[in-house]
Amino acid sequence: MLKEQSFLLAQDREKVIGFMSFRPHYMYEDLNDRVETIYVTTVIVDQKYRGQGITTHLYTEIEEITKQRKLPIMTRTWSTNDSHIRVLHNIRMQEVNRIKDGRGRGLDTVYYRKDV
Template identity: 40%
Template sequence: MSYRLEFYEKLDAHKRREAVWDILCEVDKEFVPSLSARESSFQSELQVEVEEDKKPHSYFEEVCKQHFILAISEGTEELLGFMTFKSGYTCEELTAFSPSLYITTVCVRKKERNRGITRTFYDFIQSEQVKEAFRMPYVSTRTWSANHSHIHVLETIEFEVSERLPDHRGKGIDTIYFAKRV
């Protein structure tokens, strides 16, 4: 089954909001900390208490204000996954890579993984398919040290480590900032 990518400035009133919500709920607890334990996609304090039954409402409202790249099935029009980002982002951990197009979230439905969707998102965001008004000299993101599949994708597309924050997400779980000049 093939898919296409679509860019959206925001999803505030978009018909795909419900599908984004469904995917966030599906993958919520895979993130460290979980998305439901966060207030936003770029908060700096990541050692937070997790409530088991909580849903990622705050996180969802925050990402819907960001820019989206959606992966949509050509046959069924189902949302397979999404990437969210902020343009013009700066922070202390990315000083050498600022301003950047900062990727805040990458989510792919579990049943659609290992099809290259995440890699395709990264190819898209580094291309001229992103509207010129949003392009930056750098692309950046962060992840946790045990997120081996995401780190593997970043390393294979030549992102470099900008900063590593030891035990930032708990004992033995580092936050790693990655960036690349485009």
């Protein structure tokens, strides 16, 4: 539910051109780990503004929040979302889990994490 999340906006003058929502106290669990994180749930950038570093800037803002709270950043995406994965690699997020066919046949769900 979005009302239980925080968000950041990227604007060009009065126009919203990017949006990132996140859960500031998300408990990530897998077989080996249970840790409180700041979990990015949604990233959207207006198509006309893509490729200009807006997603990277939104993640930079999240990093500033995490430095204050000393929590890792986490997110997930699908294995074919090349543009998002490229940003995640550029900001040094690491793949920590992959669910094969998690979003359908041939479409894995991929989790990323960065300790700040």
